[in-house]
Amino acid sequence: MMRPHVPDAVTNPDLRPTTPTTEPTTETMTQPASPSRSRPIVLGVTGASGLIYAVRAVKYLLEADEAIELVASRSAAMVWNAENQITMPTEPAKQAEFWRSQAGVPTAGRLRCHPAGDVGANIASGSFRTRGMIVMPCSMSTVGKLANGLSSDLLERAADVQLKEGRSLVVVPRETPFSLVHLRNLTALAEAGARIVPAIPAWYHQPQTIEDLVDFVVARVFDQLDLDCIPLKRWKENEV
Ligand SMILES: Cc1cc2nc3c(=O)[nH]c(=O)nc-3n(C[C@H](O)[C@H](O)[C@H](O)COP(=O)(O)O)c2cc1C
Numbered sequence: 001m002m003r004p005h006v007p008d009a010v011t012n013p014d015l016r017p018t019t020p021t022t023e024p025t026t027e028t029m030t031q032p033a034s035p036s037r038s039r040p041i042v043l044g045v046t047g048a049s050g051l052i053y054a055v056r057a058v059k060y061l062l063e064a065d066e067a068i069e070l071v072a073s074r075s076a077a078m079v080w081n082a083e084n085q086i087t088m089p090t091e092p093a094k095q096a097e098f099w100r101s102q103a104g105v106p107t108a109g110r111l112r113c114h115p116a117g118d119v120g121a122n123i124a125s126g127s128f129r130t131r132g133m134i135v136m137p138c139s140m141s142t143v144g145k146l147a148n149g150l151s152s153d154l155l156e157r158a159a160d161v162q163l164k165e166g167r168s169l170v171v172v173p174r175e176t177p178f179s180l181v182h183l184r185n186l187t188a189l190a191e192a193g194a195r196i197v198p199a200i201p202a203w204y205h206q207p208q209t210i211e212d213l214v215d216f217v218v219a220r221v222f223d224q225l226d227l228d229c230i231p232l233k234r235w236k237e238n239e240v
Contacts, residue, residue, distance in 0.1 A: 135159055
């Protein structure tokens with residue numbers, strides 16, 4: 001497959017190829033063979049409440065110089081409107097700028113956004129290696145689809161790929177109360193190997209702001225992927 005033309009690669013970090021070596025001929029060749037540290041994290045954002053969880057994840061991953069492949073569901077745009085009265089751009093480069101601006105990280109790391117309808121994107125294939133996927137916040141609609149193996153858009157397909165490849169899939173459900181249907185679907189996902197990390201903050205770390213509460217959840221999500229990019233006050237961490 002031909003690589004896209006990248007005229008702004010020098011100024012736009014999101015358009016930089018992952019390997020500045022010879023021209024690759026396939027999409028998989030654009031990924032470094034090693035180390036796995038340089039493989040991207042896939043971030044799926046659905047139309048559940050709590051987009052701030054995704055924004056904080058983007059912030060910390062980019063600040064840690066990680067690479068993110070982001071796909072937002074169509075409903076996520078509606079929630080952006082409802083929660084923040086903001087219109088999320090659909091065009092991938094503009095959307096990447098939008099997420100960077102929301103996260104307050106204009107240049108660090110690498111962020112590539114994909115349209116939800118693009119089931120031919122890199123992350124739709126198991127041959128594109130990743131370090132796993134986070135779906136945050138995750139709606140009950142997406143939980144149901146993932147639990148039943150549907151791949152009706154890129155977000156669902158990318159999550160399905162993580163499961164079939166035996167990679168990490170971290171699902172952050174946001175709903176209350178849960179119906180029996182939700183609970184059964186979450187159980188099915190856990191049985192298939194996904195980690196279920198509900199958006200339930202704790203108070204023992206004495207949060208002072210909404211961001212403190214959100215960051216607690218994001219840090220616990222990152223723990224599932226062994227990502228250590230949030231300074232979290234951990235329980236009895238400094239006890240001798
Ligand atoms: C403002 C707003 C908030 C919503 N919050 C939730 C939520 O917290 N959890 C949930 O499961 N669905 C929520 N929904 C409903 C989902 O957006 C809806 O079920 C949608 O079809 C999910 O599609 P998706 O999973 O492809 O994003 C919300 C919808 C709106 C408009």
